[in-house]
Amino acid sequence: MxxxxxxxxxxxxxxxxxxxxxxxxxxxxxxxxGGKSLTASHLQKELDFTLINQYEDLQKMDIIFLATPTPVILPVLNELAPFIMDNKIPVVSVSAGVSTQELQQVVPNHPVAQAIPNTPVQINQGITGIVYGKNLADSQKEIINHSLSLLGNVQEVRPDNIAIFGTLAGCGPAFVDVFIEALGDGACLHGMDREMAYKVAASMIKGTAELLLRTQDHPAQLKDNVASPGGTTIKGLVALEKEGFRYATIQGINTIMSNE
Ligand SMILES: NC(=O)c1ccc[n+]([C@@H]2O[C@H](COP(=O)([O-])OP(=O)(O)OC[C@H]3O[C@@H](n4cnc5c(N)ncnc54)[C@H](OP(=O)(O)O)[C@@H]3O)[C@@H](O)[C@H]2O)c1
Structure with missing residues (x-):
């Protein structure tokens, strides 16, 4: 491919x-x-992909992704259009801020999609939300789905859910990173060295998430399995509730969505 x-x-x-x-x-x-800086050419030395500097060089691709900042997506698509429309090369924008209808206005009747990946795609553990445009043949959907599934899970999303998908899956990793750092601080307070604390916290979160995905148990059930009556875990959970842990998390999501 x-x-x-x-x-x-x-x-x-x-x-x-x-x-x-x-x-x-x-x-x-x-x-x-790449863009104006040397970022892409530095990365090319590390990864050995084919670095190009004109849209013409994309005419033989099976699929093209647009991963520029949101304000540049439509102008870039407009410049790209003359080189891809004859061959009907599917174009996938990875910005949460540009809908398939907006892409379609630049390239009418062309196969387009909107995909929202998250940073764990770099280790093939991502989750990518996808909204297919109207003009995609099944074979073109297959190419899009195949290329994204190499990066982790792919989830078709309703167009009206793409913003919340981007917040949950795209911004969520930063929430989890802060949680891991805070767990590390707690462990450090009690004498564990930081390197071990972050490793233990991250492995614990990975295993907990995997358990939920495999068992499909409700998160509350899995929590109850750990928090035995009168035990230490429930005391920790009560302290988290008192400090507004759930509310703070919900408000983190809500604040991002309010600024959309
Ligand atoms: N970061 C995430 O977790 C995440 C998650 C989901 C979706 N997204 C979406 O992914 C897109 C990129 O985000 P990002 O975080 O990767 O931003 P970023 O780190 O700022 O990267 C954007 C890149 O686009 C390049 N660029 C700008 N104008 C260009 C042009 N005309 N032609 C070719 N390249 C151009 C820039 O290159 P120069 O600096 O060399 O100009 C820069 O390297 C955004 O639309 C964002 O909404 C990001």
């Missing part, structure tokens, strides 16, 4: 690393167009 990607910042580079790590896409078959 030949993948084109425009923009090699945090998300673009995470996706490129994920495809290379998957061993299903050869680095040379990923063509990358």
């Amino acid at each position: 030949k993948i084109g990607i425009i923009g090699a910042g945090h998300m673009g580079s995470a996706m490129i690393k994920g495809w290379i790590n998957s061993k299903q896409v050869e680095a040379k078959n990923i063509s990358v167009k």
Whole structure:
């Protein structure tokens, strides 16, 4: 599969690393167009993908991803359009802020989709939400789905849920990172060295999440399994409730959504 990607910042580079790590896409078959800085060319030295500097070089791709900042997505698509429309190359924007209808206005009747990946795609453990545009043939959906599933799970999302998907899956990793850091602080307070504390906290979160996904038990059930009556865990949970742990988390999501 030949993948084109425009923009090699945090998300673009995470996706490129994920495809290379998957061993299903050869680095040379990923063509990358960067922006004004040397970010893409520095990354090329590390990852050995094909660095391009003109849209014309994307004419032979099976799929093209747009991973530039949101305000640039539509202008870039407009410049790209003359080189992709004849071959009907599917274009996938990874911005939460640009809908399939907006993409479609720039390239009417062209196969487009909106995908929201998250940073764990770089280790093939991501979750990507996808909204398919109207003009996608089944074979084009298959190409999109295949390229994204190399990066982790893929979840089709209703268009009116894409913003909350982006908040939960895209911003959520930063919430979890802060939680891990705070758990590490708690462990450090009681004498554990930081390196071990972060490793233990991260493994604990990974295992807890995996248990929930595999058993499909309700999170409250899994919590009850740990918090025995009169035990130490319930005392810790009560302290978290007193400090507004749940409310703070809900408000974290709500604040992002209020600013959408
Ligand atoms: N970060 C996340 O976790 C995340 C999650 C989901 C979706 N997204 C979406 O992914 C997109 C990129 O976000 P990001 O966090 O990766 O931003 P970023 O780190 O700022 O990277 C954006 C990249 O786009 C490049 N660029 C800008 N204009 C360009 C152009 N005309 N042609 C080619 N490349 C151009 C920039 O290159 P130069 O600096 O060299 O100009 C920069 O490396 C956004 O639309 C964002 O909403 C991000």
